[in-house]
Amino acid sequence: MTGIIQIVLSPLIAFVVGVLFLGLARKIIARVHRRYGPPIYQPVIDVVRMMSQRSISHGALFELGVVLALAGSLVTVMLIPLGGTEAFQPFAHSVLCPLSSSGGLLVVMYLMLFGPLGLALGAGASANPNASIGVSRKMLLALAYEVPFLLVILAVMSQYGSISLTEIVARQQQASWGVLSVPLSAVAAFLILPAMLGIRPFDLVTAPQEIASGPLAEYGGTCLALITVQKAIHLFVVIALFVDLFLGGGVNLATFLVKMLAVFLAVEMINAVLPRVKIEDAIKFCWKWPTALAFVQMTITVLSK
Amino acid sequence: MSPQAILITAFAGAGLVFLAGKVHSHLRDFLAVLSSLALVGLIAWSHGQYGPDNEIVYVPDFLGMELALRLNPLAWFFAIYIAIINAASVVFSLSYMKGKEKLGFYYSMMLLVNAGMLGIVLSGDFLSFYIFWEIMSWSTYLLISYRRGPALHAGMKYIIMSLVGSCAMLVGILSLYAQFGTLQIAELGEAIAGSSSGYVLFILMAMGIAFGVKFAILPLHTWMPDAHSEAVSPFSAVLSGVLVRMGMYGFLLVMYSIVGLKTILNLGAGFFNFHYILSWLGAITIVIPTFIALLQNDAKKLLAWHGIGQGGYMILGMAFGTSLGVAGGIFHTINHGSYIALLFLVVGAVEYRTGGVRDLNRLGGLIQRMPVAFFGCLVGIMGLIGMPLTNGFVSKWFIYKTLITEGHPFLAFMAFVGTWGTILSVYKLLHNMFLGQLPEKYKEVRKAPISMQIPILFFCFVIFLFGVLPGIPLRAIQGIQDTMGFAPLQLTMWGLASGAGALNMLNICFAIVIAFAVVLLLMRLGAKPRRVPQEDSYAAGSSVPAGKYHHSVEFYNPLYQMISPYLKDRVDQFYYWAADKAQGVFELTRRIYTGYAGTYVLYIISFLALLIFLQLAWEIW
Amino acid sequence: MDRNQIAKWLKSPAKMANKYSLHAVYFCTGCGIIEIPPVITTRWDAERFGIIPVATPRQGNLFMITGYVSLKTLKAIIRTYEQMPDPKYTVGFGSCPINGGMYWDSYNTIKHLDRYIPVDGWIAGCMPRPEAVFIAITHLWTLIDKGKADGYLRYQENYAAYRRNQEMLFAELEWPPLYPCDSIAEEARK
Incomplete structure (x- = not known):
């Protein structure tokens, strides 16, 4: 029974918090720009408006790609522990992670592929070169940030000797947080966080001014609404993963969300002030500093084991 | 069913088809399909019939040696895998090869390769092993150079490298005979246990060169891209799917059936451990070919380089000698066979319908005309990447988990990076062939004929079946591992049951299906989009220039410029x-x-x- | 959000959402576009009303033509308008789209934009100041509320007439009628 509640609850939390974060992002950026900014529920209005618009379709794959992306993101949420602990503590509840015994972090990494791949398929089916250029950039950017990200994940996995996310979180709660035990990895992960989220300075995939919002060039109406939701849930997944890997998760949902908010604010500050980089520079950056830091940390971790 | 009957059927089929080719083309096609399907049936029927009854000495005295055949779990597993992929390729050939010259020769060579491979896995001593190995090598040579022209050069390259390997193997076999006076595989296993580690290493090296050439491990891989781009597509499926993996069978046989697990693990010291060096070779074999594949514009060359790269995963899994790793390695072998064969067949179907075009810069938009081929390609690349729900995911998961729990994160890192390189290049394959704008000249392309669709859909089914219920093949693999003395895994039908690091594919499958249904419902809530033709596309207000509105040439240009200087095939x-x-x-x-x-x-x-x-x-x- | 709006939201969420989420396609034809950057950036901040620029017509629902319309541009305007999903609102910005403005006797510009695509509202002036954009937006809100911003419906109903007007300028448009469906397009062909 608790299993079913969890299966319903965790995507729902991701949906609500993710959409809220999207609105918050617009508000924060507006305030940094000394604007008033839209109301915080603006993304909800946008999504409702898009759902009501009758847009076009370029074939079944054009729509199924979006469905695949959103479904993949929803399933990913179920594999990520959203706070909770097995140990006895005040205000703690049991771990909120419905699919905790289905393969752990390795499955999370592969499920996170469904989002980009679904969008790439849909964008490819839209028969628009802007979309293809956008997808090409997305793939290259993914390769660029995955190199340091894999080093980071492997360092964490070897540090805690487990491939299970719930176990990694539990170890952190017993001993010290990841940010203290694998500090360089945490820095590297934070540096590539904007690239994983696709926000400035790495928003070159959906660059509206250059390639007409890239993969989304042909999307409108319901499909675009679902893509917005997917973006929100992806945002949630990536930041939740960061909190689980480095900030010790949370003893309950509330502390977990507070930690997520802190990470999110830090990332949005970067988003608010930096301009966009070229894809070549993005690859060079990702393969230089974050990779070097993550590599050093992994070597230290492996040698100290 | 005795191994003798299987082999007689296989060789007789090859001969009869050649004779039938002289009589009538329909008879030839019918016989070819019949004999390849009969082999699948015969082998499936002989499942579980292992033991002394099925050890047959077919030449009692050949220069004082016995030539024997036998059936055991390892042999059966590889035999059924060979027979199925070969049968699918023969069925695919029916339309693909229609109207080409020397078809009787082609079909009989296909069946002869098949027979040679079955002979290799069924042979009970090294002399028969060597004979069948040579039959396979030479018939492969004839098939690679079937098209003449540049194919002759590719075939020559293959056979020269193959001969070097065969010589090395012959040296190994002769040395074994001189040392122990027998070539029976079962007896060698006991005899070799007492010999020095230097001698074992010598045998492993000699055999390793032979198997490495076939397997296309990195320094010995160069024949493969040429051979693939020149061979006909159905044979490419066999070549990359099973023939190359005979090297894997050889490695398993020599490393774990003969030399034995304990000796392998204690061979060498420190960083110069045998299995450690082998696994580094595997890791390099993953990374470099995968990124070379990124630079290819020929669909079959791209897949050929992936065929080399995926071999690295098998080596990585097999080299460590843990139950999980070896299971992952063997499982990855058959998985790789299923999806690489599928992809070669898809490329073959596209080639067949577009008039021999497989240059990725000249195709596009074929999803509208060839939906089944597109579906096959999508499933194939998902398997190649290792997306959850496909069989490639499960075997890669096994291998990754082995690497991480054995404490080799650097090897795991190389394996992961290889996966991401794979994603880039296979998306290019899919996009440039099937997505984007359909060029004017392909407006009239028809969908693939039914004899091409059947093998494609069959492989799609296998990929999903083994991805959701990996227990089916893993049970058989467990049987193999029992004979080699590995500790049993805690298998279930849907994955692995062992505490926190468990894998449950059925859960993930249900979660994805439910999420898919929920999202489809959500989509129903919104306004239904209307279908528009591909010309109604955003072009900043102008009308779309027909046939020119497609981005496929130099798809990853920024990356090409960065990595191509480092990726020459030196x-x-x-x-x-x-x-x-x-x-x-x-x-x-x-x-x-x-x-x-x-x-x-x-x-x-x-x-x-x-x-x-x-x-x-x-x-x- | 004040209280009486909640009732409206519950009654017709689609309409209200369309009202408060105007994603604008700015068609930068002439000098008028120079007024748009102040509108969308810090000084006047259109985003507080939910108005943001989008890059492709597929994503927008507000179409703003900011300046004179030459014949060549009109083709692009028509196609862009037809590619926007329903419901959509068109606003002509400045004198030129209204009556030709200072180009009233030019051989190469059109004088009345609303003969070729339906226009829901005009912002007069040469140049209108950014404040005028906001006045226009609030006015558009009222029109949407009352159901009078129905340009897209008029285009569907009178597509044959619009298409005829368009083809009077361009003997042959470069594309077959994309919009709204085949039967109406066939009718327009006759």
């Missing part, structure tokens, strides 16, 4: 350099033979003079 260049120099040396040698009788007389006289001088000086005789 090994291939080195071999060509070596061949060139060797030719120079032979040329020098040839100059000795001038053609004048006087020179030869001079040679003889000076040789005699040398002998006389030696005798006078040191009184040797």
Whole structure:
């Protein structure tokens, strides 16, 4: 029974918090720009408006790609522990992670592929070169940030000797947080966080001014609404993963969300002030500093084991 | 069913098809399909019939040795895998090869390759193993150069490298015979246990070169891209799917059936451990070919480089000698067979319908005309990447988990990076062939014929079946591992049951299906989009220029410029350099033979003079 | 959000959402576009009303033509308008789209934009200041509320007439009628 509640609850939390974060992002950026900014529920209005618009379709794959992306993101949420602990503590509840015994972090990494791949398929089916250029950039950017990200994940996995996310979180709660035990990895992960989220300075995939919002060039109406939701849930997944890997998760949902908010604010500050980089520079950056830091940390971790 | 009957069927099929080709083309096609399907049936029927009853000595006294056949779990597993992929390719060939010349020869060679491979896995001693290995090599050579022209060069490259491997294997076999006086695989296993680690290493090296050439491990891989781009597509499926994986069978046989697990693990010391070096070779085999694949524009060359790269995962899984790793390695072998065969068949179907085009810069938008081929390609690339719900995911998960729990994160990192390189290049494959704008000249392309669709859909089914219920093949793999003395895994039908690091594919499958349904419902809530033709696309307000509105050439241009200087195939260049120099040396040698009788007389006289001088000086005789 | 709006939201969420989420396609034809950057950036901040620029017509629902319309541009305007999903609102910005403005006797510009695509509102002036954009937006809100911003419906109903007007300028448009469906397009062909 608790299993079913969890299966319903965790995507729902991701949906609500993710959409809220999207609105918050617009508000924060507006305030940094000394604007008033839209109301915080603006993304909800946008999504409702898009759902009501009758847009076009370029074939079944054009729509199924979006469905695949959103479904993949929803399933990913179920594999990520959203706070909770097995140990006895005040205000703690049991771990909120419905699919905790289905393969752990390795499955999370592969499920996170469904989002980009679904969008790439849909964008490819839209028969628009802007979309293809956008997808090409997305793939290259993914390769660029995955190199340091894999080093980071492997360092964490070897540090805690487990491939299970719930176990990694539990170890952190017993001993010290990841940010203290694998500090360089945490820095590297934070540096590539904007690239994983696709926000400035790495928003070159959906660059509206250059390639007409890239993969989304042909999307409108319901499909675009679902893509917005997917973006929100992806945002949630990536930041939740960061909190689980480095900030010790949370003893309950509330502390977990507070930690997520802190990470999110830090990332949005970067988003608010930096301009966009070229894809070549993005690859060079990702393969230089974050990779070097993550590599050093992994070597230290492996040698100290 | 005895192994003898299987082999007789296989060879008889090859012969009969050749004769039938002289009589009537329909009879030939029918016989080819019948004999390849009959083999699948025969092998499936012989499941579980292992033991002494099925050990047959078919030549009792060949220069004092027995030539024997036998059936055991390892042999059965590989046999069924060979037979199925070969049958699918033969069915696919029916339309693909229609109207080509020398079809009787082609089909009989396909079946002969099949028979050779079945002979390899069924042979009970190393002499038969070697004979069947050569049958396979030579018939492969004939098939690669089937198309003539540049294919002859590719075939030559293959057979030369293959011969070097065969010589190395022959040295190993002769040495084994000289040492132990027997070539029976079962007896060798016991005999070799007492020998020194240096000798074991020598045997492993000699055999390793032979298997490595077939397996296309990195320094020995150069024949493969050429062979693939020249061979016909159904044969490419067999070549990359099973034939290359005979190397894997050889490695398993020598490393775990003969030398044995304990000896392997204690071979060498520290970083120079045998399995450690082998796994690093595997890791390099993953990364470099995968990124070379990124630069390819020929669909089949791209897949060929992936065929090399995926071999690295099998080596990585197999090299560590843990139950999980070896299970992952063997499982990845058959998974790789299923999806790489599928992808080659898809490329073949596209090639067939577009008039031989497989240049990725000249295709596009074919999803509208060939939906089944597109579906096959999508499933194939999902398997190749290792997306959850496909079989490639499960085997890769096994391998990754082995690497991480055994404490080799750097190897795991290389394996992961290889996966991401794979994603990039296979998306390019899918996009440039099937997505984007459909060019004017392909407006009339028809969908693939039914005899091409059946193998494609069959492989799609297998990929999903083994991805959601990996227990089916893993049970059989467990049987193999029992005979090799590995600790049993805690298998379930849907994955692995062992505490926190468990894998449950059924859960993930249900979660994805439910999420898919929920999202589809959500989509129903919104306004239903209307279908528009591909010309109604955003082009900043202008109308779409027909046939020119497609981005496919130099798809990953920013990355090409960064990595292409580092990714020349230097090994291939080195071999060509070596061949060139060797030719120079032979040329020098040839100059000795001038053609004048006087020179030869001079040679003889000076040789005699040398002998006389030696005798006078040191009184040797 | 004040209280009486909640009732409206519950009654017709689609309409209200369309009202408060105007994603604008700015068609930058002439000098008028110079007024748009102040509108969308810090000084006047259109985003507080939910108005943001989008890059492709597929994503927008507000179409703003900011300046004179030459014949060549009109083709692009028509196609862009037809590619926007329903419901959509068109606003002509400046004198030129209204009556030709200072180009009233030019051989190469059109004088009345609403003969070729339906226009829901005009912002008069040469140049209108950014404040005028906001006045226009609030006015558009009222029109949407009352159901009078129905340009897209008029285009569907009178597509044959619009298409005829368009083809009077361009003997042959470069594309077959994309919009709204085949039967109406066929009718327009006759």
